[in-house]
Amino acid sequence: MFKKDKCDSDSLKKNSLLCNFRDLPLWLQDNCDILKGYRRPTFSYLKCAESLFYVHNESVNIWSHLVGAIAFIFLGFITYDYVLSHHPSIIWWDVAVFYIFLMGAMICLGLSSTFHTFCCHSEKVCAQWGRCDYVGIVTLIVGSFYPMIYYGFYCHNKLKIFYLTLITLFGCATIFVAFANKFRTPEYRWFRTGLFVSMGLSAIIPLAHALIIYGFELSVKVISLKWIIVMGVFYLTGAFIYGSRIPERWFPGKFDIYGSSHQIFHFFVVAAAFIHYFGVIQAMMYWHEQNHNCELDVSMLKPSFIH
DSSP states (O other): OHHHHHHHHHHHHHHHTEEOGGGSOGGGOOOTTOOSOEEOOOOOHHHHHHGGGSOOTTHHHHHHHHHHHHHHHHHHHHHHHHTGGGOTTOOHHHHHHHHHHHHHHHHHHHHHHHHHHHTTSOHHHHHHHHHHHHHHHHHHHHHHHHHHHHHHTTTOHHHHHHHHHHHHHHHHHHHHHHTSGGGGSGGGHHHHHHHHHHHHHTTHHHHHHHHHHHOHHHHHHHSOHHHHHHHHHHHHHHHHHHHHTTTTTTSTTSSSSSSOHHHHHHHHHHHHHHHHHHHHHHHHHHHHHHOTTOOSOHHHHSGGGOO
16 A cells, blocks of 8 residues: 555656646647646756656657767777778868868757756746857768768869858858757747758758769769768658648647657657768768879779779
């Protein structure tokens, strides 16, 4: 009897930490199709951190990107020894662009996980970490551009500098917009999605330029075009699911804890980042095995000349 009362007491204590959508303050109301499993405002970083160890509707969002961030930190430790150091022609630029991408992934996933952990603290703290979350997204997008542009214009220094400068300025402008108070409200969900998607799709310009220089078949090797296309499909699919709030908009209350659009979006982001990681390795290996000194003309690198 005493044991049963204790279990009931523990269950009541745990459930009291959670509430339904209608019980939330306005600043925590984001998705009306997620009906339950919300954490109440805690006004405590410690209590927010404690929510890592019980299940609520942000658990998957927190852990999916926390595990992803840890995985990229691990890759940061092993990439140089097991990938980059195998090619004697590797220079500091190769290392820099590779680690800018890795750092972008770590920062994005880490800040995202942190935001979802502490968003129930208070309105002010939620807004602050929300902005950090947007900065992380921009950092990953810009960081992903760096190796793509570096290897896409490996032997074209002026174009390389031009496109790297352009995407960096675009990223800074996006961060500036992201700091506006209205940007994080539910009404601006599609605007947020569109802004980040537009930033990602701006890759079409340097990609098209690279295709003009190399042609499709060589671009597959030079800039890992197929990997980039797959990565883009993952990001766009994830962004569409996030913006459309599928599947919970079709079945309100059925995906409160597991399987909501934001959670699916998180997994697509992690998968896309890993896809890009392997694509960068392929592009790096191609250049350092075929033409690391840029001694061969582009026409000599095309398939009909390589045999």
